[in-house]
Amino acid sequence: MKKLSIKVKITFWYTGLIVFISCIILGSIVFSTDKILVLVVQRELEDEVYDVIEDIQYENSTFNIDKIKYFDDGIHISLYSQEENKIAGQVPSGFPESVPLRSEQVQKIQTEANSWLVYDLYSSAKGPEALWIRGIVSLSSSYETRNQILVGCMILFPFLILLSGYGGWLITKSAFQPVNLIRRTAADIESSGDLSKRIHLTGSQDEIYDLAQTFDYMLDRLETSFNAERQFTSDASHELRTPVSVIMAHAEYGLSQKENPDEMETALQVILQQAGKMNSLITALLLLARADQRSEKLEFENINLSEIAEIIIEEIKTVAQKKQITVYADVDPNLSLFADQTSIMRVLLNLLQNAVRYGQENGWVKLKLWQTEEGVAGSVEDNGLGIAKEHITKIWQRFYQVDPSRKSEEDSGAGLGLPIVKWAIERHGGRITVESRLGKGTIFRFFLPS
Numbered sequence: 001m002k003k004l005s006i007k008v009k010i011t012f013w014y015t016g017l018i019v020f021i022s023c024i025i026l027g028s029i030v031f032s033t034d035k036i037l038v039l040v041v042q043r044e045l046e047d048e049v050y051d052v053i054e055d056i057q058y059e060n061s062t063f064n065i066d067k068i069k070y071f072d073d074g075i076h077i078s079l080y081s082q083e084e085n086k087i088a089g090q091v092p093s094g095f096p097e098s099v100p101l102r103s104e105q106v107q108k109i110q111t112e113a114n115s116w117l118v119y120d121l122y123s124s125a126k127g128p129e130a131l132w133i134r135g136i137v138s139l140s141s142s143y144e145t146r147n148q149i150l151v152g153c154m155i156l157f158p159f160l161i162l163l164s165g166y167g168g169w170l171i172t173k174s175a176f177q178p179v180n181l182i183r184r185t186a187a188d189i190e191s192s193g194d195l196s197k198r199i200h201l202t203g204s205q206d207e208i209y210d211l212a213q214t215f216d217y218m219l220d221r222l223e224t225s226f227n228a229e230r231q232f233t234s235d236a237s238h239e240l241r242t243p244v245s246v247i248m249a250h251a252e253y254g255l256s257q258k259e260n261p262d263e264m265e266t267a268l269q270v271i272l273q274q275a276g277k278m279n280s281l282i283t284a285l286l287l288l289a290r291a292d293q294r295s296e297k298l299e300f301e302n303i304n305l306s307e308i309a310e311i312i313i314e315e316i317k318t319v320a321q322k323k324q325i326t327v328y329a330d331v332d333p334n335l336s337l338f339a340d341q342t343s344i345m346r347v348l349l350n351l352l353q354n355a356v357r358y359g360q361e362n363g364w365v366k367l368k369l370w371q372t373e374e375g376v377a378g379s380v381e382d383n384g385l386g387i388a389k390e391h392i393t394k395i396w397q398r399f400y401q402v403d404p405s406r407k408s409e410e411d412s413g414a415g416l417g418l419p420i421v422k423w424a425i426e427r428h429g430g431r432i433t434v435e436s437r438l439g440k441g442t443i444f445r446f447f448l449p450s
């Protein structure tokens with residue numbers, strides 16, 4: 001058996017609620033109509049009897065009853081003597097004569113053919129003799145009015161139920177159109193594999209609109225992640241292919257030079273150098289992969305940043321001397337920081353290596369570190385090649401290289417240094433910015449909270 005859709009379920013629930021409310025209203029009408037109509041008729045009956053009292057005049061030792069109307073608005077009036085003998089008036093056909101007179105009491109008399117209301121009034125205010133005035137009214141007209149109301153409700157309510165059901169269906173269908181659009185978009189993505197498709201829902205900004213916006217945002221993230229993964233795989237393969245090719249070529253050459261130890265040693269040195277590059281690349285890839293998965297565990301401790309900077313500077317000076325680049329250091333003494341020592345060393349080393357790598361011969365590189373109220377601020381500046389404005393925002397991307405031809409094969413990198421720097425600084429809750437002018441130099445500014 002096919003399960004009912006949510007739209008049908010909501011429509012049934014909505015229609016059922018209307019039916020329930022309609023039944024309550026109809027029951028209330030049936031219960032209250034009789035009472036209301038009887039009360040109205042009773043009041044009219046009492047008013048008519050009291051009006052008759054006003055019309056009776058006592059003149060010349062007799063009652064003048066000429067002005068009395070014995071039938072008015074469906075009410076029958078009859079007069080009785082003090083001894084309860086009928087004097088004048090009329091009694092409706094079918095009304096039993098044996099009904100006793102009871103002053104100022106409303107009696108409801110039920111016969112097989114009809115129902116009656118009777119109101120009697122004993123008056124002794126006019127003349128020496130008293131009179132009984134009886135008013136009788138049939139309830140059949142009231143019941144006919146009630147029946148007409150009930151018939152009208154019985155005819156009208158089914159139309160109201162059908163109208164409410166149809167209206168509920170239209171409202172539910174309209175409300176679920178965005179859900180169908182989301183489903184179709186998901187099905188299109190599944191069949192085509194195109195993550196660029198979006199819902200782009202317009203209209204009232206309700207909960208469904210928020211859901212569609214969240215879905216579009218999720219697709220943006222997924223598309224970005226998949227594109228980054230594809231680019232990452234392509235770039236990693238490209239970066240690893242070159243050293244592997246060099247290693248294979250020199251290994252074959254070395255094997256062919258068994259009788260020439262010098263050439264074999266040269267080939268082994270090249271293989272070792274390329275293996276070192278591969279090891280550095282794999283280490284960087286592993287670090288970034290763990291960073292993406294948030295599984296890279298950092299060991300935070302109090303470190304002396306001044307001592308770490310001194311060690312890094314001594315290492316960089318050795319590399320900078322080959323290009324006759326002078327390294328300057330302006331570091332506050334005893335800089336204390338609660339951080340992961342390995343990550344901070346990577347930050348300083350990568351920034352200084354980049355400054356030297358893209359520096360000009362006989363140029364300079366400056367490292368500054370100083371204490372602030374909130375932590376440690378620093379900068380790495382050079383007067384090297386600089387970075388064009390269109391490349392500034394892209395240098396944080398993995399494997400991105402502004403112009404590989406600007407550096408020698410010996411200094412070549414994989415384009416992972418700055419992404420690691422950015423990740424490490426942000427992982428410590430800090431921030432980093434860059435300013436550069438082409439041909440003038442570059443300055444990286446960063447801040448690490450204490």
